[in-house]
Amino acid sequence: xxxxxxxxxxxxxxxxxxxxxxxxxxxxxxxxxxxxxxxxxxxxxxxxxxxxxxxxxxxxxxxxxxxxxxxxxxxxxxxxxxxxxxxxxxxxxxxxxxxxxxxxxxxxxxxxxxxxxxxxxxxxxxxxxxxxxxxxxxxxxxxxxxxxxxxxxxxxxxxxxxxxxxxxxxxxxxxxxxxxxxxxxxxxxxxxxxxxxxxxxxxxxxxxxxxxxxxxxxxxxxxxxxxxxxxxxxxxxxxxxxxxxxxxxxxxxxxxxxxxxxxxxxxxxxxxxxxxxxxxxxxxxxxxxxxxxxxxxxxxxxxxxxxxxxxxxxxxxxxxxxxxxxxxxxxxxxxxxxxxxxxx
Amino acid sequence: xxxxxxxxxxxxxxxxxxxxxxxxxxxxxxxxxxxxxxxxxxxxxxxxxxxxxxxxxxxxxxxxxxxxxxxxxxxxxxxxxxxxxxxxxxxxxxxxxxxxxxxxxxxxxxxxxxxxxxxxxxxxxxxxxxxxxxxxxxxxxxxxxxxxxxxxxxxxxxxxxxxxxxxxxxxxxxxxxxxxxxxxxxxxxxxxxxxxxxxxxxxxxxxxxxxxxxxxxxxxxxxxxxxxxxxxxxxxxxxxxxxxxxxxxxxxxxxxxxxxxxxxxxxxxxxxxxxxxxxxxxxxxxxxxxxxxxxxxxxxxxxxxxxxxxxxxxxxxxxxxxxxxxxxxxxxxxxxxxxx
Numbered sequence: 001x002x003x004x005x006x007x008x009x010x011x012x013x014x015x016x017x018x019x020x021x022x023x024x025x026x027x028x029x030x031x032x033x034x035x036x037x038x039x040x041x042x043x044x045x046x047x048x049x050x051x052x053x054x055x056x057x058x059x060x061x062x063x064x065x066x067x068x069x070x071x072x073x074x075x076x077x078x079x080x081x082x083x084x085x086x087x088x089x090x091x092x093x094x095x096x097x098x099x100x101x102x103x104x105x106x107x108x109x110x111x112x113x114x115x116x117x118x119x120x121x122x123x124x125x126x127x128x129x130x131x132x133x134x135x136x137x138x139x140x141x142x143x144x145x146x147x148x149x150x151x152x153x154x155x156x157x158x159x160x161x162x163x164x165x166x167x168x169x170x171x172x173x174x175x176x177x178x179x180x181x182x183x184x185x186x187x188x189x190x191x192x193x194x195x196x197x198x199x200x201x202x203x204x205x206x207x208x209x210x211x212x213x214x215x216x217x218x219x220x221x222x223x224x225x226x227x228x229x230x231x232x233x234x235x236x237x238x239x240x241x242x243x244x245x246x247x248x249x250x251x252x253x254x255x256x257x258x259x260x261x262x263x264x265x266x267x268x269x270x271x272x273x274x275x276x277x278x279x280x281x282x283x284x285x286x287x288x289x290x291x292x293x294x295x296x297x298x299x300x301x302x303x304x305x306x307x308x309x310x311x312x313x314x315x316x317x318x319x320x321x322x323x324x325x326x327x328x329x330x331x332x333x334x335x336x337x338x339x340x341x342x343x344x
Numbered sequence: 345x346x347x348x349x350x351x352x353x354x355x356x357x358x359x360x361x362x363x364x365x366x367x368x369x370x371x372x373x374x375x376x377x378x379x380x381x382x383x384x385x386x387x388x389x390x391x392x393x394x395x396x397x398x399x400x401x402x403x404x405x406x407x408x409x410x411x412x413x414x415x416x417x418x419x420x421x422x423x424x425x426x427x428x429x430x431x432x433x434x435x436x437x438x439x440x441x442x443x444x445x446x447x448x449x450x451x452x453x454x455x456x457x458x459x460x461x462x463x464x465x466x467x468x469x470x471x472x473x474x475x476x477x478x479x480x481x482x483x484x485x486x487x488x489x490x491x492x493x494x495x496x497x498x499x500x501x502x503x504x505x506x507x508x509x510x511x512x513x514x515x516x517x518x519x520x521x522x523x524x525x526x527x528x529x530x531x532x533x534x535x536x537x538x539x540x541x542x543x544x545x546x547x548x549x550x551x552x553x554x555x556x557x558x559x560x561x562x563x564x565x566x567x568x569x570x571x572x573x574x575x576x577x578x579x580x581x582x583x584x585x586x587x588x589x590x591x592x593x594x595x596x597x598x599x600x601x602x603x604x605x606x607x608x609x610x611x612x613x614x615x616x617x618x619x620x621x622x623x624x625x626x627x628x629x630x631x632x633x634x635x636x637x638x639x640x641x642x643x644x645x646x647x648x649x650x651x652x653x654x655x656x657x658x659x660x661x662x663x664x665x666x667x668x669x670x671x672x673x674x675x676x677x678x679x680x681x682x683x684x
Contacts, residue, residue: 042547043518157638187409188574192618192634214548217620221627240624256622258552260581262604263621269559270581272552276517 003030003071004175004208005054010068012046012053015061019281023049023063025232028307033175034206036199038213038223038240040255044277046232047212051178055093056085073175091121094169094207096198098181101161104153110164111149117171136167141197159190166198176208183218195222216259220244225314228252231278231288234307238315248310248317248326250293287319295321362397363435363536363568364421369394370429371416375643388642390416392592393430395669400535403562403569405583405600407576407615409639412589414572418538421570422456423447434536452482455529459541461521465513465528472509475499475528482532498527501564503557519550526557536568543578555582576619580604585675588612591642591650594669598676608678610655611635649680657682 012024024046031037041047052058054070056077070077077088089095097103105113114136115129124132130149137145140163153161162182169177179198183191199222202209213219219226219240226243228236228251236249247253254273260266275292286301287293293300299320310317311326319325371391374384391413398404406414419425421432423439432439439450458464465474475495485491496506502523513521522542529537539558543551555578561567573579579586580600587597588611596609607613614635621627637654640646646653652662661681669677672684 042549159638187639188576188618189409189614189635190638192620192632193636196632196634215620216548216622217627220622220624221620221632244622244624255548258549259622260552260555260577261621261623262577262580262616262619263623263626266581266601270552270555272556273549274553276519277547277549 002074004033004035004073005031005210006069006071007050007054008069008071010050010053010070011066012049012058012063013066014063016281021280022232022283023280024053026068027229027232027234029227029234029237031176031208031210034203034208035225036202036209036211036223037225037227038211038219039227039229040213040216040219041229042214042277044231044280045229047229048180050229051180051210051212055089055095055178057089087121090117090168091172092175094172094174094177096162096165096169096177096179096182098184101153101158103165104161104168106153108152109149110151110153110156113164114149114168114171117168121172132171133167136170137164139170139201140164140167141193142167158186159194162186162190162194163197166194166201170201170205170207173205174207176210177202178210178212180212181214182211184213184215191218216255228255231280231283233288233304233318234316235289235318236316237307238312242312242315246311246315246326246329248315248322249289249319250295250321250325251289253325254292254294295319295325297321361436362433363400363402364398364570365433366394366396366417366421366430367433368430369417369420369427369432371413371420371425372428386643389592389645390642391420391427392645394589394592394594396587396594396597398536398568398570400568401562401566402585403571403583405579405586406570406572406589407574407579407586408589409574409615411591411639411642413592413642414589415540417589418456418540418570418572422454422538423451452532453534454536454538455532455534456538456540457522457525457529457542460545461513461518461525462545464525465521467513469512470509471499471511471513471516471524472496474513474524475509475531478528478531484532495527495531498530499524501530501561502527503553517550518546519553522546522550522554523557526554526561530561530565533565534567536570538570538572540572541574542571544573544575551578558582576604576615588615591639591645593650593679594677595651595679596677597669598673602673602676606676608672608676608683609651609680610657610682611651614654614656 008028010024010027014021014023027050039047053065058065065078111133114133118124118129118132133149134145137148142148142163183194186194223240226240227234230251236243236252243252247256257271258273260270273292278288285303287304290296290300305318305320307316307318310322369391370393372387372389375386376382377385394417408414420427472495475498476491479485479491479494485494495509499506499508504520504523543554546554571582583600586600586603587594590611596612607616618634635654648663648665649667652658667679667681669679671677
């Protein structure tokens with residue numbers, strides 16, 4: 001099966017007063033048809049900029065995609081004209097953003113925002129578009145569709161607005177949906193509803209999904225594959241179970257260790273990732289995680305470790321010591337969890 | 345969880361009298377309409393009859409979703425709102441009957457750490473002035489040179505380089521700023537700190553650092569925390585007792601381990617079920633049914649039990665009678681008529 005999306009060596013940079021920020025610095029990954037891939041990372045890791053680069057939604061200036069290819073169904077999106085790109089956005093690729101209040105148009109009715117997409121992309125007439133809109137609202141679990149279509153975004157709750165965003169994203173039967181922190185602004189119970197809805201629908205309609213999130217729990221519940229980003233680079237990538245149970249990058253290990261978990265006994269102290277996030281204007285030639293890394297050696301200062309096979313098939317890590325870490329973990333499976341266990 | 349997980353963290357004083365007692369707290373905000381002829385057309389019952397108490401040295405978690413009244417409860421205790429009903433007794437004294445001088449003295453003893461370190465620090469002030477200002481206002485260290493030394497000490501207590509006193513907030517990362525917010529709260533040597541979503545805005549890798557700092561400070565200075573948060577795993581880690589709020593009321597209150605191991609209220613169960621565990625294997629084995637519906641409006645809350653429209657175990661009676669908090673096991677309070 002050939003990949004639906006093939007991102008190759010993507011570079012996006014921003015020119016700021018403090019210098020050039022390489023927000024995305026050579027990122028490559030693929031997404032198969034119907035697959036759910038999570039991109040995990042903290043603020044400034046480049047996870048959102050990477051996704052916006054796929055859609056070419058980077059404000060220029062100050063931003064610019066300087067290198068790479070984004071092959072979607074075999075076409076390089078970076079080579080398309082602005083006109084062609086508009087066709088792709090909201091057409092073959094749907095989008096769901098974090099804050100539905102700012103990504104929906106406040107002066108258009110819900111109905112209009114859906115029918116507009118249909119008229120633009122499909123050349124549908126009003127009546128057909130309206131019928132489809134009612135159908136879509138039903139699909140995302142909104143009852144009383146006729147009345148809702150006449151309402152404006154401010155009349156709806158946050159969860160309801162996010163359902164509308166999903167309906168808009170699904171309008172033109174996309175092959176891929178990119179969801180950037182789709183539930184971060186929502187409450188826990190609503191977050192669960194929206195994620196269930198989104199993953200249920202994409203599975204049923206065989207739509208591939210890229211979820212960008214910082215929530216490791218959400219990834220564990222919904223993603224088949226995980227890409228972990230740090231300082232603009234992919235540091236680890238692989239099947240979710242592999243990455244969680246056999247992490248091969250010290251950053252992933254540290255992240256998993258630092259979160260308190262409801263399913264484990266309470267521990268006396270948390271084991272945080274020490275230090276501060278990197279300043280992207282001051283990166284050197286070495287590994288960006290080096291100053292916070294417990295496993296750093298001299299080689300880490302000399303060059304950036306490339307993303308290479310580690311352990312199981314399809315599991316990649318950008319760490320010089322990825323095999324040693326794996327061996328240590330295999331010898332003592334509790335090593336990464338030890339700190340998480342009860343010290344009661 | 346076993347007996348081994350019983351809390352062994354020290355509670356400083358075994359003083360029988362609670363440090364803080366909240367009794368029947370109500371905060372109803374009026375909703376007005378009209379431009380020339382303002383008239384009240386309704387009210388938002390943000391907090392609608394909340395009772396709890398806190399011992400010296402204890403950490404109580406207040407959890408719930410947006411709009412449940414947890415922040416308003418905190419603001420009433422901080423005297424940032426004047427409650428419309430009920431009492432808040434601090435060290436045995438009703439804070440709303442205090443004369444202005446007494447209220448001011450109390451403000452020194454009760455401090456707050458806010459959620460967003462980006463908006464809660466004045467961007468035009470240097471970090472040293474942000475922390476030094478409350479010390480000067482309350483006349484704790486009148487001598488300016490000594491005050492500078494005190495500010496540097498506070499920075500280092502909070503794990504920051506004392507030279508950060510000369511920086512502006514925008515020169516720091518989110519985690520560092522939150523440490524400044526904590527140093528400011530400590531500046532007045534308070535006994536009691538309201539932590540309102542104090543770690544929610546921080547990145548995962550930084551969150552654990554700040555949680556550890558809050559625990560260290562609690563131990564070092566014998567602090568009492570009211571920890572307001574929506575992240576249940578963080579609350580479980582930090583708190584000795586937890587109160588779950590829904591639409592202005594406490595629906596369940598228990599010792600931390602008891603609440604998480606043996607949740608009784610259907611809403612608490614729904615909340616716990618909604619939290620995804622960062623482990624794909626555990627998640628694959630969980631049967632997950634998200635709670636239906638959304639939180640109703642606090643302007644016109646449902647009659648009877650406020651959770652009944654979303655509740656999986658609701659019966660007819662729940663629509664009519666509002667269940668009171670009952671002590672079903674020692675120290676475990678639940679406001680639900682259908683559990684026993």
